Amino acid sequence: MYYGRDMDGNQSLVTRYGPGNAIWKTLLVPQPPDPSQPYYGPGYLLDFPGIPIKCTACHIPGASIQGDVDPETVKDADRFGVHCDFCHKVADVRIDPVTRLPFPRFPGVQSMDVRRPFPDDPKRFQLFFGTFDDDNVPGEDTRLPLLEESRYCAPCHYGVFWSTVVYNSYGEWLESPYSDPESGKAKTCQECHMVSPTVWKGNNLKNVAPGKGGIDRDPSTIHSHLTTVDKDLLQDALTVTVAAKKEGGNVVLKVTLTNDKTGHHVPTDSPLRHLILLVDARDSRGNRLKQSGGPVLPGWCGVGDPAQGYYAGLPGKAYAKLLKEKWTNVFPAAAYWRHTTLVSDNRIAAFESDTTTYSFAAPEEGYIYIKVRLLYRRAYKTLMDQKKWDAPDIVMAEKSMLATSR
Structure with missing residues (x-):
């Protein structure tokens, strides 16, 4: 940089x-x-x-x-x-x-x-x-x-x-x-x-x-x-809870992140750092269920193959302090030594919680496989590609559960 x-x-x-x-x-x-x-x-x-x-x-x-x-x-x-x-x-x-x-x-x-x-x-x-x-x-x-x-x-x-x-x-x-x-x-x-x-x-x-x-x-x-940055420390930073229930033809997931173990915002310091909450629901054949409600990940989480870490458009939420360059309007700003303005900050402060709700069209029969992952990413995907940085995401938390479509 x-x-x-x-x-x-x-x-x-x-x-x-x-x-x-x-x-x-x-x-x-x-x-x-x-x-x-x-x-x-x-x-x-x-x-x-x-x-x-x-x-x-x-x-x-x-x-x-x-x-x-x-x-x-x-x-x-x-x-x-x-x-x-x-x-x-x-x-x-x-x-x-x-x-x-x-x-x-x-x-x-x-x-x-x-x-x-x-x-x-x-x-x-x-x-x-x-x-x-x-x-x-x-x-x-x-x-x-x-x-x-x-x-x-x-x-x-x-x-x-x-x-x-x-x-x-x-x-x-x-x-x-x-x-x-x-x-x-x-x-x-x-x-x-x-x-x-x-x-x-x-x-x-x-x-x-x-x-x-x-x-x-x-x-x-x-x-x-x-x-x-220590994996064990990150995995002991937050508490993640997931609840699922059936509402009509949908399965509804409620995911709560609670900063009950960290004495500052999560993530903190460098605004390049962010958390990515990924919510995945599939039928018994492994097919993704159609999302019928809830937030999706923004473009700056990477547009491309999810298997390669490009998660834009998938069900979930990103947590970050987002800056924009004043003169070029580059967003999110990576060159924070330039003139920047604060666009938003949804990081989780000490002893605060954030809850998001997602709904998916339930299959007519069989089971529903649910996986929720919270990832720590050191920098925006576009910047990492430009710099050719090899810094894999760190899994801070992972929750899996099985629900019935009935």
Whole structure:
């Protein structure tokens, strides 16, 4: 997304600029891609050549302490992105005392106090912050309660572009009962995303560096670091219930999604992420039943063969925060660093539910096979095709049931 390339290294042409419409006719604004030329998806540097963006403040923070950088210039450990040494050198994060959110102009590392080594004084120890209060390197390590607070996560989980709030999992957590110590439901980000104990080779980890200076600790104090998109975490995010009944010549399904296990909206952060609820009803011969009522999936779920993940027009519902590009009207917007407007947001907030109802023409005899699947998709199908991203959908939940046509 940064360079406008696909997985084969092909790059889209630099963005064209031209006069806007109406009151904007004296302003040069981005134009849609030239349809006569190959297109491999959007890219920030195609829109703003030579101008580094603040993406690196979160994605390559160690290299961005002094300012934004071009990712291709990054060297050494910083090439790994958000690495251990960086996270354990963050001494504090700055939050707006009024909004309780990071300052929009200072994302990621720009809102952090990072304590780097002293290259000109080899006698000075490096400083490592952590959660252990029995550290075994007292000259360098120290316990920092901040690392156990959700506030630590805030700078990289709140992002504003051109006054549009693009991602905000930290703010969503703030607005939920999970952030209220008096709610009886309080949980920090770390309690869900960095759970303890850490399981290593089937056993609870009690020593992070055996034989190399590590000491045995209570496994409940050693949290995991699997903070990427985790299948088990996704499958424990929501509760899905399905009910079926016969009404006249139809079978009616009621599907309810309840966000009873997640401290922010589902899905959250990147607006490319979305959920796809697929509702499938077939007769005893395996033929799809004709839908007689209820929503169908929109075009941006992919037009084509359902066996290949193109689900537009099938019974179901998609859940997403949908943006539209202001100047080109591209929808849904993937290049959220451009000027965008919020079109809709039907994601499921903490402790909220969404219910949809579907009806299908019931066969005269035999059984009805019903399958409901909830999928997590990382990006819009069109964008994934342009970029040649191979990121299969993750099944968050699946329910099957058998009904009679009588």
